[in-house]
Amino acid sequence: MPTTTPQPGGPTPQLFFQTANAYQQTQALKAAIELDLFTAIAEGNRSVSALGNRCGAAERGVRILADFLTIRGFLTKEGSQYALTPDSEVFLDRRSPAYLGSALGFLHAPKFIEAFQNMTEAVRKGGTVAGEAGTVAPEHPLWVDFASSMIPMMAKPAAEIAELVSRIQPAVKKVLDIAAGHGLFGIEIAKRCPSAEIAAIDWPNVLTVAQQLAHQAGVQQRYRTIAGDAFQKEFGTGYDLVLLTNFLHHFSAATCETLLKKVHRSLAAGGRVITLEFVPNDDRVTPPLVAEFSLIMLATTPEGDAYTFKELEQMFRAAGFTRTELQPLPGSLEQVLVSYR
Amino acid sequence: MPTTTPQPGGPTPQLFFQTANAYQQTQALKAAIELDLFTAIAEGNRSVSALGNRCGAAERGVRILADFLTIRGFLTKEGSQYALTPDSEVFLDRRSPAYLGSALGFLHAPKFIEAFQNMTEAVRKGGTVAGEAGTVAPEHPLWVDFASSMIPMMAKPAAEIAELVSRIQPAVKKVLDIAAGHGLFGIEIAKRCPSAEIAAIDWPNVLTVAQQLAHQAGVQQRYRTIAGDAFQKEFGTGYDLVLLTNFLHHFSAATCETLLKKVHRSLAAGGRVITLEFVPNDDRVTPPLVAEFSLIMLATTPEGDAYTFKELEQMFRAAGFTRTELQPLPGSLEQVLVSYR
Numbered sequence: 001m002p003t004t005t006p007q008p009g010g011p012t013p014q015l016f017f018q019t020a021n022a023y024q025q026t027q028a029l030k031a032a033i034e035l036d037l038f039t040a041i042a043e044g045n046r047s048v049s050a051l052g053n054r055c056g057a058a059e060r061g062v063r064i065l066a067d068f069l070t071i072r073g074f075l076t077k078e079g080s081q082y083a084l085t086p087d088s089e090v091f092l093d094r095r096s097p098a099y100l101g102s103a104l105g106f107l108h109a110p111k112f113i114e115a116f117q118n119m120t121e122a123v124r125k126g127g128t129v130a131g132e133a134g135t136v137a138p139e140h141p142l143w144v145d146f147a148s149s150m151i152p153m154m155a156k157p158a159a160e161i162a163e164l165v166s167r168i169q170p171a172v173k174k175v176l177d178i179a180a181g182h183g184l185f186g187i188e189i190a191k192r193c194p195s196a197e198i199a200a201i202d203w204p205n206v207l208t209v210a211q212q213l214a215h216q217a218g219v220q221q222r223y224r225t226i227a228g229d230a231f232q233k234e235f236g237t238g239y240d241l242v243l244l245t246n247f248l249h250h251f252s253a254a255t256c257e258t259l260l261k262k263v264h265r266s267l268a269a270g271g272r273v274i275t276l277e278f279v280p281n282d283d284r285v286t287p288p289l290v291a292e293f294s295l296i297m298l299a300t301t302p303e304g305d306a307y308t309f310k311e312l313e314q315m316f317r318a319a320g321f322t323r324t325e326l327q328p329l330p331g332s333l334e335q336v337l338v339s340y341r
Numbered sequence: 342m343p344t345t346t347p348q349p350g351g352p353t354p355q356l357f358f359q360t361a362n363a364y365q366q367t368q369a370l371k372a373a374i375e376l377d378l379f380t381a382i383a384e385g386n387r388s389v390s391a392l393g394n395r396c397g398a399a400e401r402g403v404r405i406l407a408d409f410l411t412i413r414g415f416l417t418k419e420g421s422q423y424a425l426t427p428d429s430e431v432f433l434d435r436r437s438p439a440y441l442g443s444a445l446g447f448l449h450a451p452k453f454i455e456a457f458q459n460m461t462e463a464v465r466k467g468g469t470v471a472g473e474a475g476t477v478a479p480e481h482p483l484w485v486d487f488a489s490s491m492i493p494m495m496a497k498p499a500a501e502i503a504e505l506v507s508r509i510q511p512a513v514k515k516v517l518d519i520a521a522g523h524g525l526f527g528i529e530i531a532k533r534c535p536s537a538e539i540a541a542i543d544w545p546n547v548l549t550v551a552q553q554l555a556h557q558a559g560v561q562q563r564y565r566t567i568a569g570d571a572f573q574k575e576f577g578t579g580y581d582l583v584l585l586t587n588f589l590h591h592f593s594a595a596t597c598e599t600l601l602k603k604v605h606r607s608l609a610a611g612g613r614v615i616t617l618e619f620v621p622n623d624d625r626v627t628p629p630l631v632a633e634f635s636l637i638m639l640a641t642t643p644e645g646d647a648y649t650f651k652e653l654e655q656m657f658r659a660a661g662f663t664r665t666e667l668q669p670l671p672g673s674l675e676q677v678l679v680s681y682r
Binding site for chain 1: 356364397449463465493637645672
């Protein structure tokens with residue numbers, strides 16, 4: 001990351017200007033993805049003129065954009081030749097299986113951008129001003145985009161959680177994936193645990209993404225869906241494992257407790273819940289990139305938050321769980337909680 | 342500045358997500374300024390509940406916003422009490438003479454935001470798509486806001502340049518301030534050099550700001566204005582000093598040369614030009630915050646740029662100047678060039 005020029009003492013307005021202009025970073029990245037600049041570099045177009053030809057863009061435009069992306073850590077520059085950083089190779093070359101460029105469709109959905117444009121009002125109100133329920137409104141169309149967009153990003157955590165689940169003895173049979181979204185978490189478990197049958201609950205428009213993915217993975221025989229709201233729909237009972245990935249942060253602690261009680265009732269003896277969450281430290285300001293997540297919940301949900309481990313543990317205890325363990329997820333900002341019935 | 346959580350090897354999509362969401366930093370800062378949160382903390386409201394009362398905002402909103410601002414380096418947090426950093430005390434407390442909050446009016450002018458929203462098109466075209474001439478269109482209303490907004494930020498460089506000018510022997514008499522804007526650079530010189538008479542050229546709507554400031558500084562007797570375009574208007578001749586502060590970066594090198602030839606003709610024997618500019622190194626990617634400035638010129642002007650010292654020196658030489666010296670400006674991202682007739 002770029003550092004500020006050392007200041008010989010005295011106050012400096014640089015942080016103010018950097019932050020006031022931070023939106024420009026977002027727009028530069030968006031332009032590079034729209035022009036497919038990263039893929040063009042990966043293909044071997046390393047000079048301004050080659051990139052201009054390949055991207056259909058003016059040399060002045062390409063030069064200034066590529067320099068900016070170098071400054072921001074997406075590219076390297078050697079003389080007048082640009083190259084991708086290792087991270088950009090994996091996530092920003094369109095031909096890479098982990099390509100993330102399409103996630104901008106969700107991350108920059110007009111509803112999201114609008115929620116942040118009304119940040120002042122959201123702070124006054126203490127919750128989103130983007131409609132009554134923000135992005136947690138039933139069947140909000142955002143979540144279909146989200147489901148598809150997040151697949152490359154969630155591949156690694158999903159594989160790691162499946163690995164963890166595959167070590168559980170006796171092997172898990174009945175698995176409930178709450179707010180399954182793209183379905184990746186349940187599907188990865190189905191792939192690694194031949195005895196596992198997955199029930200995925202989500203809004204019907206989102207479930208089509210999960211069903212497709214289950215089919216592609218060849219696990220559709222052990223994959224069924226429950227269309228509807230996780231707070232309303234009957235889960236059934238006898239589950240060995242319930243997945244709660246990236247779900248609790250959308251709701252208040254009281255709402256989470258209500259849901260967890262319902263989850264508790266659905267578990268078989270010896271059953272457990274695996275939760276994936278952004279879990280800041282008790283100070284709520286570290287680790288920075290984890291603690292920052294709260295702001296998104298303020299802007300886009302009525303009562304959501306990034307909860308500390310203490311808060312999450314307390315919710316699970318109040319819902320009847322005997323103990324909750326925290327487990328870091330290598331390479332991810334999120335952490336896994338395992339809660340035992 | 343927040344650092345990323347150390348990753349145990351392997352590629353990470355964090356930079357992508359941070360940058361895709363960077364616009365949220367801008368919105369959080371804007372909300373804090375609109376709610377006057379920094380002033381509220383400076384007044385002694387240090388807890389979430391005191392801040393909520395003072396700012397008329399919900400506690401959840403204030404807590405999440407203040408935590409975010411702590412993460413981003415604007416505040417400190419001790420237990421549940423917030424405090425301003427030294428920089429925030431100087432620049433973000435509304436009662437401070439160096440208060441910068443009002444600069445958002447200019448920095449976030451719809452024309453600017455719109456120019457960046459069309460970044461992809463600007464890269465394709467190689468220049469702004471915000472109207473034919475972008476922000477350098479004659480009498481663009483932005484510059485009136487700009488003139489007022491930049492006063493707190495330019496106070497220190499203006500004082501330092503005036504200090505430098507006050508040491509010139511024999512003392513400067515005739516000074517021309519090109520694209521004077523707020524007028525601060527000429528006015529500071531008038532204050533420190535009793536023999537100096539300032540002629541300030543800018544569009545008429547902008548000059549009203551400079552005239553007011555000259556009056557407040559009590560130098561109006563030695564302050565005259567030339568209303569019009571710096572490329573069109575006659576400068577007159579016999580100037581000991583010409584000021585070119587934050588002007589050249591708006592234009593192509595060829596256009597700059599044309600202007601510099603005109604400037605050269607207006608100088609007396611022994612006369613010199615003082616230029617204030619963002620001057621990146623030859624690699625165009627360091628120092629980061631200086632080199633980044635090019636992107637703003639791409640988005641908002643047809644042909645502007647942040648020029649290297651070599652490029653600037655070449656422009657001055659081509660316009661007839663005998664030599665150009667670079668002089669760093671302590672505490673500023675910009676540098677001063679002194680060019681001799």
